[in-house]
Amino acid sequence: MITLNRVTRIFESRDGDRITALEDVSLSIRDNEFVTLVGPSGCGKSTLLRIVAGLILPTAGTASIGGAAITEPRSETGIVFQAPTLLPWASVLDNVLFPLRMMHKMDSASTDKAAALLKLVGLQGFESKSPRELSGGMQQRVAICRALVHEPDILLMDEPFGALDALTREEMTMELLRIWGERPKTVLFVTHSITEAVVLADRVVVMSPRPGRIAEIIEVKSPRPRSFDNEASPEFHEATHRIRQLIFGQRHVGPGRAAA
Amino acid sequence: MSVQAAPQLEKPRKRPSAALYEVVVPLLATAAGFLVWEAICKAFNVPAYLVPAPSEILKDTLAIGPTVFGHSMATLKTVLLGFVVSIAISLPLAVLLTASPAIASALYPFLVWTQSIPKVALAPILVVVLGSNELPRVVITVLVAFFPLVISSATGLMSVPPELIELSRACKASKWSELWRIRLPYAIPFIFAGLKVAISLAVVGAVVAEFVNADAGLGFLIVTSTAFFKVPVAFGALIILSIMGVVLFQLVVIAERVFFPWSTGNAMAAS
Ligand SMILES: Nc1ncnc2c1ncn2[C@@H]1O[C@H](COP(=O)(O)OP(=O)(O)OP(=O)(O)O)[C@@H](O)[C@H]1O
Ligand SMILES: [Mg+2]
Numbered sequence: 137m138i139t140l141n142r143v144t145r146i147f148e149s150r151d152g153d154r155i156t157a158l159e160d161v162s163l164s165i166r167d168n169e170f171v172t173l174v175g176p177s178g179c180g181k182s183t184l185l186r187i188v189a190g191l192i193l194p195t196a197g198t199a200s201i202g203g204a205a206i207t208e209p210r211s212e213t214g215i216v217f218q219a220p221t222l223l224p225w226a227s228v229l230d231n232v233l234f235p236l237r238m239m240h241k242m243d244s245a246s247t248d249k250a251a252a253l254l255k256l257v258g259l260q261g262f263e264s265k266s267p268r269e270l271s272g273g274m275q276q277r278v279a280i281c282r283a284l285v286h287e288p289d290i291l292l293m294d295e296p297f298g299a300l301d302a303l304t305r306e307e308m309t310m311e312l313l314r315i316w317g318e319r320p321k322t323v324l325f326v327t328h329s330i331t332e333a334v335v336l337a338d339r340v341v342v343m344s345p346r347p348g349r350i351a352e353i354i355e356v357k358s359p360r361p362r363s364f365d366n367e368a369s370p371e372f373h374e375a376t377h378r379i380r381q382l383i384f385g386q387r388h389v390g391p392g393r394a395a396a
Numbered sequence: 397m398s399v400q401a402a403p404q405l406e407k408p409r410k411r412p413s414a415a416l417y418e419v420v421v422p423l424l425a426t427a428a429g430f431l432v433w434e435a436i437c438k439a440f441n442v443p444a445y446l447v448p449a450p451s452e453i454l455k456d457t458l459a460i461g462p463t464v465f466g467h468s469m470a471t472l473k474t475v476l477l478g479f480v481v482s483i484a485i486s487l488p489l490a491v492l493l494t495a496s497p498a499i500a501s502a503l504y505p506f507l508v509w510t511q512s513i514p515k516v517a518l519a520p521i522l523v524v525v526l527g528s529n530e531l532p533r534v535v536i537t538v539l540v541a542f543f544p545l546v547i548s549s550a551t552g553l554m555s556v557p558p559e560l561i562e563l564s565r566a567c568k569a570s571k572w573s574e575l576w577r578i579r580l581p582y583a584i585p586f587i588f589a590g591l592k593v594a595i596s597l598a599v600v601g602a603v604v605a606e607f608v609n610a611d612a613g614l615g616f617l618i619v620t621s622t623a624f625f626k627v628p629v630a631f632g633a634l635i636i637l638s639i640m641g642v643v644l645f646q647l648v649v650i651a652e653r654v655f656f657p658w659s660t661g662n663a664m665a666a667s
Contacts, residue, residue, distance in 0.1 A: 186562075189562075189566060190566075191562055191565060191566065208568075209565055209566040209567075209568060211567070211568060213566065215562070215563060215566050217559040217562075217563075219557065219559060221557045221559045221560050221563070223560075223578070223581065224658050225581050225584070225656070225658045225659070234563075234567075234577075235563070235566075235567045237577070238564060238567035238568075238569040238573060238577065239567050239568060239569070266658060268658070
């Protein structure tokens with residue numbers, strides 16, 4: 137379980153300005169829960185993700201996983217970024233194996249594990265290809281395999297499909313749901329797409345900027361398995377409508393409802 | 397539509413002739429240049445002590461062929477030694493410069509200082525200090541050649557996408573494996589861009605050193621033959637120097653293509 141308790145993060149910029157990226161954020165995420173983060177640019181989504189990843193520390197408050205405070209990156213967490221950032225000199229297979237190499241956890245089963253993951257995302261037969269020979273969507277699939285290869289129990293994704301075209305994006309969203317179905321794990325997923333956030337999530341965390349706060353957490357009641365065809369369903373509509381209201385029409389939201 | 401389709405079909409067929417454009421055409425152009433040169437010298441009766449015709453250069457240079465070969469080998473040795481030492485100094489230096497801002501600020505003044513002293517003025521002093529042998533020549537060559545290599549290598553080491561550095565931190569990788577598995581490979585296109593500049597500068601540096609302190613080498617040959625008005629031989633030495641520069645440069649290009657084929661596409665971004 138991931139728990140953030142009154143987390144505040146302040147950045148000091150070079151000219152001495154203090155930017156409050158996150159203020160008083162409390163959130164707890166159950167094991168194997170799928171949580172998406174939406175909110176306007178600069179509201180601290182990436183900052184929150186990086187705190188959970190252990191890449192940066194909170195200025196105040198505590199972040200913990202399973203009761204233990206997060207003080208450094210842990211090896212049971214996988215990360216996917218907006219850009220695939222594959223190693224151009226390594227083959228697809230070696231790119232997937234990269235975290236294991238860096239962690240000195242390579243063994244005889246590693247290659248099979250990586251190949252199985254590539255098969256899972258439909259990239260069977262591309263093992264020895266160079267990343268340059270792959271489309272953007274395929275590269276991002278490789279990056280997802282790379283994040284999964286060390287069998288993390290937590291997967292952090294920062295706008296992983298942000299650089300993809302709308303069609304590939306939908307396809308990848310469904311792909312991710314399928315992977316999550318086959319290999320359940322806790323997922324924290326940042327996106328700018330409200331539809332994407334709702335299709336994926338058990339709960340959508342809506343954030344507001346300056347300072348970065350949680351505006352509301354919305355439970356998505358729409359049953360699984362889901363797809364973009366569900367968009368017309370009342371549960372789906374209710375959730376997207378509420379998120380839009382929170383992001384675009386903040387005046388309608390009474391302060392009493394802003395919950396943590 | 398069909399008009400557009402035709403040239404598209406032709407494109408793949410043109411590909412084998414890449415070698416034609418890379419090798420044959422430049423060679424033909426060079427040969428044509430020499431022919432024009434020859435023709436002008438003959439037509440206007442230019443005296444050989446001013447600008448000798450290519451045929452005279454060839455004749456006079458070949459006449460002392462073995463000597464010229466010996467001088468060429470001496471220069472080549474200085475160039476290669478200087479180049480290798482430049483690499484041995486520049487790469488660790490680039491790693492140090494990028495390791496911490498404090499080290500960078502401490503080292504930069506020295507680096508800039510080595511670049512601001514005129515090498516031609518330094519050469520005779522180095523001969524006094526280091527003796528009249530290969531050492532001061534290699535030192536001069538290195539001083540002329542290493543700086544661009546340090547700068548481009550350091551730029552390359554810093555060019556790694558921040559996400560990859562975060563990924564490596566998330567994998568709890570040591571600084572050493574971050575350098576070895578991420579930063580250095582990422583810097584390869586930049587390092588080769590620097591190597592291409594360094595090899596060309598190494599030839600310049602070696603000749604400068606030979607002007608001041610040598611009993612052999614093409615720089616020495618130019619100085620002595622012009623002193624005796626053997627201008628065609630001096631021109632011959634000059635041509636050999638330029639060929640040496642081009643060939644060494646191409647060897648670096650080929651080494652990059654052979655050992656780091658993924659790098660050549662990225663080199664555009666690097667340079
Ligand atoms: N390393 C840093 N140094 C200084 N300020 C930072 C740093 N990282 C983030 N910030 C600031 O913190 C705020 C939140 O940034 P963050 O990247 O978390 O936003 P975000 O919600 O991910 O935005 P986007 O949707 O555009 O990715 C921004 O105002 C940003 O300028
Ligand atoms: Mg972000």
